[in-house]
Amino acid sequence: MVRVKFRYGVVALLLSSSFAAPQLPAAGRVTQLSKGTTSGNLYVNSELGFRYQLPDGWTVNDKETLVAHQFAWVDDPSAKTQTSAPSRCSKNLLFVTKHPGGMRSNSFDPMELMIAVDPNCFPAITYPKSPKDHEAIQRSVNQVQSHLQTPGTASGTVSGTPARVRAFDNGGRVMLEISRALSISTHEATLTTLLNVNRSVLMMPAGGYYVIWIFVSGDDVDMDRLKATKIFLDDRASTPQ
DSSP, rough: EEEEEEEOOOEEEEOOOOOOOOOSSSSOOGGGGOEEETTTTTETTTTTTTEEEEEOEEEOOSOHHHHHHOOOBBTTTOOSOOOOOOOEEEEEEEEEESSSSTTTSSSSSEEEHHHHEOGGGGGGGOSSSOOOHHHHHHHHHHHHHHBBBOOOTTTTEEEOOOEEEEEEEEEEEEEEEEEEEEEEEEEEETTEEEEEEEEEEEEETTTEEEEEOOOOOOOOHHHHHHTOOOEEEEOOOOOOO
């Protein structure tokens, strides 16, 4: 078993703007995938072959809030609307926030969303076989970024620093990190709201799927806590072919 503790080092990559549309299957196998179980601060998914240690004291939410959906993975970015029907290409596995649902906070409540993605839907993601496979890394990062939903894109504007990317090897498995500071301006009637957050994405192959963590926080301290969490890998998880 391999224990992974990740802290985000950075290697800058130039990201192109060409994205291939996902190939949505008629019936998604990902809908049958186990969501895993959580006990205390430990998430376990035997089907995918890993355990994940949550930040101490954070809250697991059974129902994703509006904030989670605003920072979610979108199977088809070209679709005008996103329905609530079960996804054919991805499945939310875990949603965690620093505070319990409904608790008032004077700032953005840090969150993380864990998602399983069916690689059969996204043939343009040619997952790198080594941290030095720069072409595959760039293509994968381009595709991942095109499927990350951000609030304000429909009713406002989004700006931010260029994405920072790191590819690294852990236990013979390549992992990708994509980090970006975002400034999100939303406009509703006469009210304009500005939200500054950091979004970091971790991606790894596991059990024939891609597992993606989306970390979002307006506080550097809380983001550091998210980045210091641990993943425990077993020998069954593999890179999708």
